[in-house]
Structures are given as structure tokens and as C-alpha cells.
Amino acid sequence: MRKRNYCIGVWLNYAEQRCLAELCSVSGLSANAVIRKLILGEQLKPKPPDTFAALLRELSAIGNNLNQLARKANTRGEAAREEIREAVQLAQRAWRLVMETL
Numbered sequence: 410m411r412k413r414n415y416c417i418g419v420w421l422n423y424a425e426q427r428c429l430a431e432l433c434s435v436s437g438l439s440a441n442a443v444i445r446k447l448i449l450g451e452q453l454k455p456k457p458p459d460t461f462a463a464l465l466r467e468l469s470a471i472g473n474n475l476n477q478l479a480r481k482a483n484t485r486g487e488a489a490r491e492e493i494r495e496a497v498q499l500a501q502r503a504w505r506l507v508m509e510t511l
Contacts, residue, residue, distance in 0.1 A: 419444075464510045471503045 421429065432443045437456030446453060478496050482488035 458510055460510050464506050467506050468503055471499045474499055 429440055429443065432438075432453060433440055435455050436443060436453045438446070438453075443453065475496055478488070478492050482492060
């Protein structure tokens with residue numbers, strides 16, 4: 410069963426069609442989705458870069474490593490220099506990944 414029961418046709422001139430195509434390109438949405446969002450007064454957001462999903466996976470892995478280091482340090486009551494150095498390197502790697510994506 411359809412979620413939407415009404416279909417309308419809209420005629421656009423060349424400039425309007427180009428504007429709609431640009432909105433679709435920037436947002437990564439279909440023309441139907443763009444029009445629905447605009448009708449509802451929602452802000453169109455630019456689609457994230459193609460590397461965004463890979464960045465999230467990398468940041469998650471880095472966060473897991475940092476948590477493991479912190480857990481070890483909390484268990485012993487102290488952190489070894491090598492663990493601190495490794496944590497700093499992981500944080501710097503995360504920063505580089507974010508900056509490369511922007």
C-alpha cells in the first residue's frame with residue numbers, strides 16, 4: 410500500500426529545472442524528496458562526502474583503541490609512557506582523517 414495517495418505534475422522552465430537539478434545534486438536526494446522537504450519547510454543538507462562512511466568506521470576503531478588503553482590505565486592506576494604516546498598518535502590520526510574529509 411502506498412504511503413502517499415496524491416500525485417501532482419509540475420511544469421518547470423529551464424531555469425527552474427536547473428535549480429531543482431542542482432538541489433538534487435547537492436543534497437543527494439531525488440527530485441521528489443527535495444520537493445517534499447521544501448514543501449514541509451525542512452532545510453536541505455548537503456550530502457556527506459563519499460569518504461564519510463569510511464571515516465566513521467576509522468573513528469570508531471580509534472575510539473575503541475583509546476577506550477582499551479584507558480581501561481588498562483584505570484586498572485593499574487597509571488598509564489605507561491608508551492600507552493600515552495599511542496593514545497596521542499591515535500588522536501592525531503583521527504584529526505588527520507577528519508581534516509582530509511573536509
